[in-house]
Amino acid sequence: VAILGGADDEIQEVAFQYGRNVGMAFQLVDDLLDFVSSSNLMGKPAAADLRLGLATAPVLFACExxxxxxxxxxRRFTEPGDVEKAYRWVMDSEGPRQTRILAETHCAEAIRHISQLQTSPEQRSLVQLTDRVLNRMK
Known part of the structure; x- marks a missing residue:
């Protein structure tokens, strides 16, 4: 939008950095919800990403x-019992907490960038959006 609207290079960079960080936070929260949200709430079974063979942020942090x-x-969690074992290990690790912290860090970075813009209802809405990203339930 900044490019299409003809904004200067500085505003385009602010918009890019905001969007990049909010997008990263959104994905990290999505990865986290795959482990901590109920299947009824998410509309997909818990550990769906593991079943797809995906090693998301909580899994990578759990590797520590x-x-x-x-x-x-x-092996993309293909052997019998891999998904269940990996899920337990993630839940017994700091993986979910570390994922949450990383999502919060990306939202803080998005706010830092968008705060360079003049205060306006639109700018405030973009700041509020980071809270919605972090606290969404599905």
Whole structure:
């Protein structure tokens, strides 16, 4: 929108950095919800990403405590019991908490960038959007 609207290079960079950071936070929260949200709320079963063979942020963080996850990641959780074991290890690790912290960090960075713009209802709405990204339930 900044480019299409003819904004100067500085505004385009602010918009890019805001969007990049909010997008990263959104994906991290999505990764987190795959582990901590109920299947009824999400509309998909828990650990759906693991079942698809995906090693998301909580899994990668869990590798610090459970390096046994690394071979499972390489084989994309295809052996019997891999998904269940990986899910337990993620939940027994700091992976979910570290993922949440990283999402918060990206939202703070988005706010830092958008705060360079003049205060307006639109700018305030973009700041509020970061809170909605962080606190969404699905």
């Amino acid at each position: 405590k459970f390096p046994e996850l690394n071979p499972m990641i390489m």
